[in-house]
Amino acid sequence: MTAEGQKPASGGGPQAAVSARVLQKERTRAALIASARQLILAGARITMMGAATAVGVSEATAYRHFPDLPSLLREAFTGLWPDTPEELARAGEYADVPERVAQATDFLLRNVLRMQGAVRAMIASTITREEVTFPRPGKQFGLIDLALAPLERPPGAMEPSRLTQLKLDLAVIMSAEALFTLTDLSGLEPQDAIASVVRTARTITEAAVQSPAQAASRPST
Secondary structure, three states: OOOOOOOOOOOOHHHHHHHHHHHHHHHHHHHHHHHHHHHHHOOOOOOHHHHHHHOOOOHHHHHHHOOOHHHHHHHHHOOOOOOOOHHHHOOOOHHHHHHHHHHHHHHHHHHHHHOHHHHHHHHHHHHHOOOOOOOOOOHHHHHHHHHOHHHHOOOOOOOHHHHHHHHHHHHHHOOHHHHHHHHHHOOOOHHHHHHHHHHHHHHHHHHHHOOHHHHOOOOOO
């Protein structure tokens, strides 16, 4: 029999029985992760019960493998997020920065939208439970660093404190929360919401790189 918790077939002695139980637990854990990944890619609403039911185990069994839904989602997200677009991964030039930010924002939010069931579940779980000790994935931070990389190199390097502030400003805008505010509360269609956030991120970046303090150190063209 294969259901977790049932006795293995007789024979082989205690050691074989222990090994069979360990293997069954590993299979159940892997099945729960695979189930969660399927739900993530479908953009479906994700619960521990839903992941458990999909693989034929009880919710209680699922909680024996993962203490909470964020723990399962954290494992399931591994390897699902697509690679950063090649053009964004390149070094880039000073003049490209606003467009790089726009591209990074679009890339982030289209993937958030594609996996929104899991993203919403992760947000809900981690902001309402103090005992969740690990942070949300925070994909925007790596993308912001990549997009703004030309501002860290001479001859157009931005003053460090201003660059830090720009990154903080963009972290507010380049976020699932910003997207869901526009779709859920403002009633925008998802594509219109993404376009609005992209436009805002680009505008903030243009203002930062065109400010008088930055203009003094901007490379001549």
